[in-house]
Amino acid sequence: MAVAHHDRRMRAFVLHAPGRATVEEVPAPVAVPGEVVVDVERVGVCGTDVEFFTGEMAYLHEGHAAYPLRLGHEWCGVVHAVGDGVDPAWLGRRVMGDTMLGDQTCRRCRRGHQHVCEHRQEVGIRGGRPGALAEQIAVPAWSLHALPGTVDAVLGALVEPGGGSLRAAQAAGVGPGDRALVLGPGTIGLLTALFLRADGVEVHLLGQTADSLAFAGSLGFDHVWSEATLPDLPFDAVVDASNAAYLPALALDRVEPGGRVVYIGLAGRPSLIDTRTVALKDVTAVGILSASPGLADAIDAFASGAVDPRPLVAATVGLDDVAAVLAGVRPPGAGPGPKIHVDPVTPRGAPPAPRTPGGHIAR
DSSP states (O other): OOOEEEEEEEEEEEEEETTEEEEEEEEEEOOOTTEEEEEEEEEEOOHHHHHHHHTOOHHHHHTSOOSSBOOOOEEEEEEEEEOTTSOGGGTTOEEEEOSEEOOSSSHHHHTTOGGGOTTOEETTTBTTOOOSSBSEEEEEGGGEEEOOTTSOHHHHTTHHHHHHHHHHHHHTTOOTTOEEEEEOOSHHHHHHHHHHHHTTOEEEEEOSSHHHHHHHHHTTOOEEEOTTTOOOOOEEEEEEOSOOTTHHHHHHHHEEEEEEEEEOOOOSSOOOOOHHHHHHTTOEEEEOOOSGGGHHHHHHHHHHTSOOOGGGEEEEEOGGGHHHHHTTOOOTTOOSOSEEEEOTTOOTTOOOOOBOTTSOBOO
16 A cells, blocks of 8 residues: 655545544655556545445445545546556556455456455555545556546546446346346446447336436436336346345346346345245346446447446535535535536535536536
């Protein structure tokens, strides 16, 4: 882990306890061997960050994380410094980084599953690795992904949620002529729906609130439903991207025999499915934890324009506004999308980035 150099300081968002956070001057990171320091351009606020803010996050109760915490794992930026053993060609490059940092030596890591390494750190989440809600972040060089010029700061900070969503869409195993149902039109559900649509799938979305369903409709999804209106159609795949404990069972109930259910959402309490139904319907059930194996493909999809998730970003705020966002306060002037972004160098009280007619952030 990068060791701080106490002569240089930077601003960072520090969470000290549930509901108690400050923006502080902290020692800036230095690039230790094998690592880089990145000037952070943009950071996404995620449901995981909210769980740390409320104190509900399971890692707090399992010993994988402890206050004080430095949050922020959906980020992009420009490489500022490189440590010994790192290719100097990284300097000045725009990058994003993998959240999951396996130890690189255990059996899982050697078999290509570093994102489920038992001893992994998770940037801004697990194992004391400081996150990106700061002016700079230090990460291992091997975790970097270069961003092409067509992937701007907004898209760059959407690559991390995009990677997991792309994996969910791929795990659904559907294509042209198939029909898929996505449960939960939040950031992950909508990203998954966008990737499925790009593959020619007929996509249906199930949500709870009129606003979330209207926003999904504004993205061009014609089949948006509440539980009361969901039609009795054959769904070749169902993706649960919700946090509702009862919806995994609904996913299994609504999928066609021989189809696939994908579980990427996490509820706050145990969710139950009947494995007899899995067997009797000959269904494949897949769990998705991490974006890691999907990051490169997500970058390609964003760079080519095959998927444009920028309308999901409702506003871009500064570090001083993060605590309010985590407490559930919508920034003034925010659009209808589910995602809030943070620009770590935006001063306190700056207005949210202006929106273009297409719903994109104009910054």
